[in-house]
Amino acid sequence: MATANVVTPQSEDFPKWYQDVVAKAEMADNGPVRGTMVIRPYGYAIWERMVAEVDRRIKRAGAQNAYFPLFIPQSYLAKEAEHVEGFSPELAVVTVAGGEELAEPIVVRPTSETVIGEYMAKWIQSHRDLPLLLNQWANVVRWEMRPRLFLRSSEFLWQEGHTAHASAEDASAYARRIHTEVYNDFLTNVVAVPTFLGIKPPSERFAGATNTMTCEGMMKDGKALQMATSHELGQNFAKAFDIVFQSDAGESAHCYTTSWGSSTRMVGGLIMAHGDDRGLVVPPRLAPTQVIVMAVRDGDDAVDAACASIVEGLLASDVRVSLDRGRGSFGRRVTDIELKGYPLRVEVGPRDLAEGVVNLVRRDTGEKTLVPVADVVTTATALLETIQADLLAAATQRRDSQTVEVATVEEAIAAAQTGFARLAWDLVTPEIEKQLKGEALTVRCLQRADGSMPDHEKEAGLTCIIAKSY
């Protein structure tokens, strides 16, 4: 029996597939102002899980949350020349407030970097105040000409970390710790997206940074998505904002600062890294609903009782579970459930139940297993672990098979049409970078030959990843 696709197949039109999944899985809608988005309850529940997991890791790394204002005096942005240049075409500006024209226009924060710099300067006096490790969860605004839900929206939600240290070594070590223990650990072990960890080439660095680290994930269409970045800012930022401390010996010196961020963009990455032609696929550790218990027939006492007891058993084992009562056709209900990407479905039907079993269905592979009712919790718990591991393994296999080692720029351009190309970094001159850009390609990151993260782009023997990107 052929069923109509509820979403456009990936192979037919990947961007259309993405739009369909975002809409039909009820993740998000376009907002009334161009480029803004409404994050619907299911999309927001996934974001809340991301926030909880990232926040826990940030706190474990010793940073404290704070909140800085949405509004920034326009003059603040001018303090860091490179900063204002980078952001000014993207700014939203408030010129009227409280019924009056403002004397100085106010900018809606594109990041809180400048305000945080001002307050760091105020709060830091001596080496005893260092390191100062701050993080903020907030909305930011960057006017977007070609918006796309989650991936590029004029307003997005994110966290931005900002830290100040007494030495370059401390700052560098902390930024690397955040990058690996917060971002890469979360992306790999929760979102099940294996990333290429590396540093950006100088041309792609954040304005004012001495080094930018990135986690580059591969989406199912072979394009790269930058999923989180961390910056070492040296003393550049501290000098612009006069962030100074007195050393033990009583000498004044500028701090070394870092900044690092991740955003609702990761939701887009989740969709494109695991989704398939039936919709979303959410890894169990991230999923707001890990198991959906489906009453195959409504109003059947035996089915209702079995569902209730399975739900209770799963909740008692700390599994996040939802119940889907019968309404509408079985096929239609399965389609809706698959769209949402819940990792595991337990079908509780009267005929199976008469034989003491229920049907466990994996969302990722579609594999079905009949399991005695008494074993559901044990089997489901184990299957969730298996699904988590299998999703990471499948994504890693995909990434590696679509990453081609090449020897020339021409080969890189060819390979990057469908995946990543890995090329020796010393072959990529500024002119070559320009040529790549002409082909809609960029150097996503630099890595050592063993795949580890370099200290600096001038290290010998580095390779680089070249790809199309979001």
Place this chain on the structure above:
Amino acid sequence: MATANVVTPQSEDFPKWYQDVVAKAEMADNGPVRGTMVIRPYGYAIWERMVAEVDRRIKRAGAQNAYFPLFIPQSYLAKEAEHVEGFSPELAVVTVAGGEELAEPIVVRPTSETVIGEYMAKWIQSHRDLPLLLNQWANVVRWEMRPRLFLRSSEFLWQEGHTAHASAEDASAYARRIHTEVYNDFLTNVVAVPTFLGIKPPSERFAGATNTMTCEGMMKDGKALQMATSHELGQNFAKAFDIVFQSDAGESAHCYTTSWGSSTRMVGGLIMAHGDDRGLVVPPRLAPTQVIVMAVRDGDDAVDAACASIVEGLLASDVRVSLDRGRGSFGRRVTDIELKGYPLRVEVGPRDLAEGVVNLVRRDTGEKTLVPVADVVTTATALLETIQADLLAAATQRRDSQTVEVATVEEAIAAAQTGFARLAWDLVTPEIEKQLKGEALTVRCLQRADGSMPDHEKEAGLTCIIAKSY
């Protein structure tokens, strides 16, 4: 030995005391744009605890979180005439974005009510989509002429709930459920602020509401603070935004909607309800740090080991604990610790330790108890419960002793100079309300004679609370 006050005494100048506590306990700073605030890590940690506790209750009541855009087209606000009138002097307006003058100005949300209304209209088709129970955690902007940190800031953080129902009864029951099971339960049992639960007089209702419920707390200066409100909007809002559903019988009808909110204002309420001349006093269930373990002497191995073992024991019992290592004078450290209002301090000193004991000091009463090291966890855990109960009892006693039953408007005006006056509601005509306003007093809420919440302001035998307020 007389020590200088680190904060202005409450009896001398209560507003100055408030400012001092906010600054010296490192709760918040003024932001660079007038009326905005920087919430510092300690203030934000308290807000995070509030968010966690309120959010848990909201989810238990069945509402789902979502996120709506910061920016609202100006035309949206015009849809609800009363709405635009209520908010327009407080709006911040974006006229330039992406480097260009905008064709239609954009408003920074003063609430998301109008956008949420638009999307509810889109998402609701049939009675099967009801009730639709949404909540949002977000920042909102209302331009503030006389700003005050936490209490009145141009930008503040809050949650706003918006729900749509098929019947007036359902809507009313849900709003009352939120008001009692979320707000009043949280304020009473976590923040330890006993509130007067009641409905607002028609003159103080939210624009467009058919009924507004409030939780009024008494601050230590005898003034009232409205700590959370819930609104029944009847069909007014649904008609303005065309929120329509098809009944089971296939007929079209407008929904009944509710909205309800609580904000960072509650942090101001916490400060003023429990704080004293030594600083903040935070109830244990709310406190980010419930117990501070203080190493009286730095670098003493026995002290260090005892501190570490006490911290570990408390953590293992799920107590939120911090360690204060010796730096600076003992007196100065105690002053700083008291400013922050941690409920319980464990002083670990070498002399006490030689006798196998440590000193437990309650922040609320100053009471000290020498406790064998082996008993610290048990004693501290029990003391935290006692402190929580005692803070609520003390606040209740204060509120009740400062609430005077009066028979005339003149007596009400006199009594409301230092506390709350309770007067028969039928004595308060619109003219009397004007007279009260002339004395800087308002009717805070209406209650039944037994203190319960009325259904309607026209019920017979209601009393009202008259007070000064924030």
